[in-house]
Amino acid sequence: MSLFEFRLDGRSGRARAGVFRTPHGKILTPAFAPVGTQATVKGLTPRHLSEIGAQLILANTYHLYLRPGADRIAALGGLHDFSGWPGPILTDSGGFQVFSLAATRQVDDEGVSFRSHLDGSMHRLTPEKSIALQEQLGADIIMAFDECPRPHDRRYNEEALRRTHLWAQRSLGAAKRDDQALFAIVQGGVFRDLREESARFIASLGTPGVAIGGLSVGETKPEMHAMLEAIDPILPEDRPRYLMGVGSPEDLVECVARGIDLFDCVLPTRMARNHAALTRRGRLNLRASAYAEDPRPLDPGCECYTCQTFTRAYLRHLCVAEEMLAATLLSIHNLSLLLNLAADLRAAILEARLETFVDDFRSAYRKHRPEGE
């Protein structure tokens, strides 16, 4: 029997509620994965993550390869032991960062050469090398090496898609560990035919899960939704679908409704460091003077530690005084919001009331709510 199993517990429209079993625990879907780029979700301990109900943490192969080195993490027992997070972990392939963060780079069918954004040193990633690194890191879910082009460049997307499919096959051929689920990645920019072609090809590989890359990188929301709707009927029903790098509250709701099971995004923790709080009714800029004497919790409906313990006035003080605790407390809240939203979406699917849930969410949610309410 495989160490991985995806079971669908319910559906509501295109939306799905399932359970994905991994060697380090099960993931109830839809699920949102907090991002721990450098083997730490910035400002939170693994215990914080357990307490807010995180099920899956993402780590970035590109960053960990450059520092401290995948070999070091392997020598220390892999990412779980290294980071102290005992639950499921997912690593990306490094491809996206090579194309977005690295300095100069040269890509050919064999792989990509690039300069480290840290010290300018030269490195080379290939599908085989990416898989070898991810096997050293030891996550439960790993990704095929892919090329992530800008979404609107047709010619580049055609070329990148050819390469991504070639690299998916080579990634599969290179993988040796049977305790890691290797997901291949659908690309194709905003082009419906390319996305469909990619979904068919990736589905044919029979991987235990399918990732969808190259979205939320410059296209519009309607373009993103159209791509998800195009590939939904093509993707295998019995495998989890992971939409990479997407995860605002509104994205979670809209994309779950379009058949997505797994998400990751830096948004909740990055916004926390910029002193913005997510709520189901919009965003709050906690630095605003309107909150200076506001005795209410950040988000009155929320049961997270931050909302149960502190006032907006105190959080605003921490933000204005540039205290580290601001980012920690806002990260606890912002991640709780996404994790609870995913859990509520799951419940709504299982109870066949997703449509109402989505309608209610859309009408309550307004971006950039006026400060001070």
Added chain:
Amino acid sequence: MSLFEFRLDGRSGRARAGVFRTPHGKILTPAFAPVGTQATVKGLTPRHLSEIGAQLILANTYHLYLRPGADRIAALGGLHDFSGWPGPILTDSGGFQVFSLAATRQVDDEGVSFRSHLDGSMHRLTPEKSIALQEQLGADIIMAFDECPRPHDRRYNEEALRRTHLWAQRSLGAAKRDDQALFAIVQGGVFRDLREESARFIASLGTPGVAIGGLSVGETKPEMHAMLEAIDPILPEDRPRYLMGVGSPEDLVECVARGIDLFDCVLPTRMARNHAALTRRGRLNLRASAYAEDPRPLDPGCECYTCQTFTRAYLRHLCVAEEMLAATLLSIHNLSLLLNLAADLRAAILEARLETFVDDFRSAYRKHRPEGE
């Protein structure tokens, strides 16, 4: 009956073990108070502080007066409600910061005028104003307004001592709340006769506790120890003695042995932010490459969350990658070390084996232990 009571449970030489009762809980002494300058111990939640056994937190009146304002904190229920820390809190008078942090300042017998280090705005503190601010902040233990001169300037110390005593009386006269214990402060630099004179005067005021200021500000350790030895027989036996701003592991041991009950110091959290770890055998610089693959806990004997969960290699990675979590995890450890050391000193006093404890500590403790052990 007073809301405050100090009971001595045991003695060993000059050292004392006691219990100080306050409206927000009791403090077992000797005790170390983590510093939460801006109403937050940098990087730690109140729950972290409870878990590591903190009994008393210090907050700085100068900082909170300037931002967010003592009136705002009062309107939000005082420091306990504001910060989410339910236990005992101590505020200083603002005097030390005015003399060390503020830009230009002018002092006369009436008070001190100074410019804010934040925005250059002009402010004035007097004994009456300091007490009024501390009453708004609402800590359990508050301090008389004092002048803290450089320790070796005889003439300045004589003048400052006269003023400090005058201000202590005015502070006492200004205090209205009976749920705050107002401590007066012994000054006198490194001059034995001034320290003795100050101890006699401050003791005569009958305050529920006595603070000792102006040490660890430039004098040598032998000078500090000599001052403590000089005033020990003069200070009242039945009141807690608080040595302000002092609190390295070695200071804790040496000063408890010289009759001190309460300490506060930014050292453990500041060192944590600079990636240094305290142990009972010396300090570790966690950025050192020697730790890059070190699978041991930071401090093998320690039971704190950091030492129970993470390797030196992981902590070193967080430091080198400039991750916020490094400061949080090292603060948890460094504060745990001080809090456990204070608890162990208390046990040694109660079990009449302090002398052996101090000897053992001194022989194990070497500063700047070579990297990698």
